[in-house]
Amino acid sequence: MTLLADLDLTVPIIQAPMAGVSTPALAAAVSNSGALGSISVGATDAAGAATMIDALKVLTDRAFNVNLFVHATPVRSAVVEAEWLQALAPLFETFDSRPPEALSAIYKSFADDDDMLAMLLATRPRVVSFHFGLPDDSRIRALKAAGCLLVSSATNPDEATAARKAGMDAVVAQGYEAGGHRGMFDPDGDDSQLGTLALTRLLVRDAGLPVIAAGGVMDGHGVRAALDLGAIAAQLGTAFIACPESAADEAYLRALGSQAAHHTVMTRVISGRPARGLPNHFVRWGRDNTTSIPGYPIAYDAGKALNQAARSRGEAGYGAQWAGQGAPLARSLPAADLVALLVEEMAASDGHEPTNARVT
Structure with missing residues (x-):
């Protein structure tokens, strides 16, 4: 060693x-x-x-x-990014907000x-x-x-x-x-x-x-x-x-201590790359999504904006709450x-x- x-x-x-x-x-x-x-x-x-x-x-x-x-440097597609923002628009509207006009590679x-x-x-x-x-x-x-x-x-x-x-x-x-x-x-x-x-x-x-x-x-x-x-x-x-x-904030810790910890899932919806986390509202929405997701970290730009909109209305179930399969421990x-x-x-x-x- x-x-x-x-x-x-x-x-x-x-x-x-x-x-x-x-x-x-x-x-x-x-x-x-x-x-x-x-x-x-x-x-x-x-x-x-x-x-x-x-x-x-x-x-x-x-x-x-x-x-x-x-x-890798993400491959940009104006069509995919526009369609993704359109797909997310109803979620933003839930929180009296609108998706960004355009997305950027934030990292x-x-x-x-x-x-x-x-x-x-x-x-x-x-x-x-x-x-x-x-x-x-x-x-x-x-x-x-x-x-x-x-x-x-x-x-x-x-x-x-x-x-x-x-x-x-x-x-x-x-x-x-x-x-x-x-x-x-x-x-x-x-x-x-x-x-x-x-x-x-x-x-x-x-x-x-x-x-x-x-x-x-x-x-x-x-x-x-x-x-x-x-x-x-x-x-x-x-x-x-x-x-x-x-x-980790209080909402993250509450989720980690809940039954969600027993059911972690792999998802692309938050960031554009596969990642394992707790199954919150956004992750569950992503399971039924059929729209192409922009690559990482472009999709993360939209995900972070959605999380901010949700938190402004007291909803913490749209952010990245990463956790592995051992989370209940x-x-x-x-x-x-x-x-x-x-x-x-x-x-x-x-x-x-x-x-x-x-x-x-």
């Missing part, structure tokens, strides 16, 4: 970078507990990302992960963001991770020269092979159970929908990289199972949503207490008393 030793981790747990939920306070609490905290900067610009990193560095002197979106891909690269080279986070794809060779070489360890997600063996060839230091095996956006490099391609167990074993055997298991892991017993599969660590996202340090604890409990559960599942021994 050289990667964990290089990061000075004492706990083989990574808090997943969840855009809109992860905060510097959450990441710092996790890192200060001996695990690896994470922030996602894919939904902000270089200045916003620098502010988050600066805030994190005030709260911890330990390693943390900065996650970026590396999605810039790291593949095209030179300002973000410059900021990362200046701040030198210990770990930089990628979702939706891989940056080009020049960006990878620059980050490695700056001393960053690089990690990318993979939903199948081919993506993991691409990660190894690109020079990644580790790969996240994102099982179909995982909450949030699927990390598929091609969101319109065939999804083999590999679960965490099968995908982790395949990548441990064939990827040629250290593997981090992600998807459905919510407690220390799940972490221990991931390690038994050959992973060097487990990445947990949904497990940290209910921590007070997260940015979520616990509301401060992040440091949750990490400590995960360690206790790992020890119990292994038949030993908890220990503070360093992971090596």
Whole structure:
């Protein structure tokens, strides 16, 4: 487990970078507990990302992960976008509002963001991770020269092979159970929908990289199972949503604690990419939708506008409430207490008393 030793981790747990939920306070609490905290900067610009990193560095002197979106530049279609806005119009009217006149690609891909690269080279986070794809060779070489360890997600063996060839230091095996956006490099391609167990074993055997298991892991017993599969660590996202340090609002937390947690679904309707979340009003509407959805992140522009209109009328069921299939196992604890409990559960599942021994 050289990667964990290089990061000075004492706990083989990574808090997943969840855009809109992860905060510097959450990441710092996790890192200060001996695990690896994470922030996602894919939904902000270089200045916003620098502010988050600066805030994190005030709260911890330990390693943390900065996650970026590396999605392909969306193919625009005026016809598809107009039809999508027309399809959403009755939903907006429910809240005495109107859809936007036009849509935009609200998130810039790291593949095209030179300002973000410059900021990362200046701040030198210990770990930089990628979702939706891989940056080009020049960006990878620059980050490695700056001393960053690089990690990318993979939903199948081919993506993991691409990660190894690109020079990644580790790969996240994102099982179909995982909450949030699927990390598929091609969101319109065939999804083999590999679960965490099968995908982790395949990548441990064939990827040629250290593997981090992600998807459905919510407690220390799940972490221990991931390690038994050959992973060097487990990445947990949904497990940290209910921590007070997260940015999840009260409506999100109520939904997470409801029966909806037992019925998470994969949907494109909110953002234009497949993502697993709680089945709220917008997700249920999307099940019956037959209109073509614009690509990510163009559709997200409309989804966010609809959510804002709904919230202005006191309705919270139209936003992104991402969660994985393990959502019913979520616990509301401060992040440091949750990490400590995960360690206790790992020890119990292994038949030993908890220990503070360093992971090596």
